[in-house]
Amino acid sequence: MPTAPAWDPVVRLTHWGIALAVVLNGFVVEDESLIHIWVGYAAISFLVLRLIWGLIGTEDARFTSFPPSLAAAKAHLSDLLAGRHRTYRSHNPLGALMVYALWGTLIVVVATGVVMASDPFPSSYGMSGDSFTALFREYEGHRGGSELIEDIHELAANTLLFLAVVHVGGVLLESRLSGVNLIRAMVKGGKDRQAGE
Ligand code: HEM
Ligand code: HEM
Numbered sequence: 616m617p618t619a620p621a622w623d624p625v626v627r628l629t630h631w632g633i634a635l636a637v638v639l640n641g642f643v644v645e646d647e648s649l650i651h652i653w654v655g656y657a658a659i660s661f662l663v664l665r666l667i668w669g670l671i672g673t674e675d676a677r678f679t680s681f682p683p684s685l686a687a688a689k690a691h692l693s694d695l696l697a698g699r700h701r702t703y704r705s706h707n708p709l710g711a712l713m714v715y716a717l718w719g720t721l722i723v724v725v726a727t728g729v730v731m732a733s734d735p736f737p738s739s740y741g742m743s744g745d746s747f748t749a750l751f752r753e754y755e756g757h758r759g760g761s762e763l764i765e766d767i768h769e770l771a772a773n774t775l776l777f778l779a780v781v782h783v784g785g786v787l788l789e790s791r792l793s794g795v796n797l798i799r800a801m802v803k804g805g806k807d808r809q810a811g812e
Contacts, residue, residue: 728768
């Protein structure tokens, strides 16, 4: 019987945390709201935790267990299409490419988001007029960064949401073709794995 990856609790927690935050910020909460920024910081926390875990975590969670390789991804695809199934302890080579693409895009999204959300020198603290009262004026939510940063944030966010849809499609297809329930493994931690595997 084919076996599923046995994801540890950190992988599962950070996966569903990131997925929830991305869906909330992409589709549910107002872009201009404070909650968007808080949800964004939650995404950053999960991402940082997962990336550290990729260096020091359990064996299957480490980057070294799923190195990016175009050749391996192609071989895996032709295996799948030919009905051959290989068991992978960690991400399969095709999934690995998608995982790095998702993380890379998310890094662009959150980095540009942080630049927009923080402005060390808000113009509302400018020296024009009465500079003393200007210092005590209410912070009016002036945003840092330029239009370009905002455009990059938007483009990367849309790319991320597109990749996430392809990702879920890939997970469903791989599960169907290989007979391994990958979603259950990401929820429950790999009950399919046989003893001693
Ligand atoms: C978690 C993934 C995220 C997604 C999917 C996301 C998505 C988006 C989208 C679609 C917009 C609208 C862009 C536009 O129409 O111009 C936006 C705007 C914005 N986002 Fe994010 N974002 C994310 C994370 C973050 C983070 C981490 C921060 C900051 C800590 C942030 C701060 C902002 C700000 C300040 C705006 C501009 C709002 C405005 O126009 O006033 N975002 N985001
Ligand atoms: C915006 C939404 C999502 C994002 C950004 C996302 C991102 C990711 C990332 C980065 C990984 C690698 C996990 C790791 O090694 O820590 C992953 C794996 C995985 N994701 Fe998602 N995900 C999303 C939604 C979903 C949904 C809705 C499902 C289920 C229907 C799902 C199922 C899985 C599964 C099963 C894996 C493991 C695949 C394997 O065995 O190689 N994801 N996802």
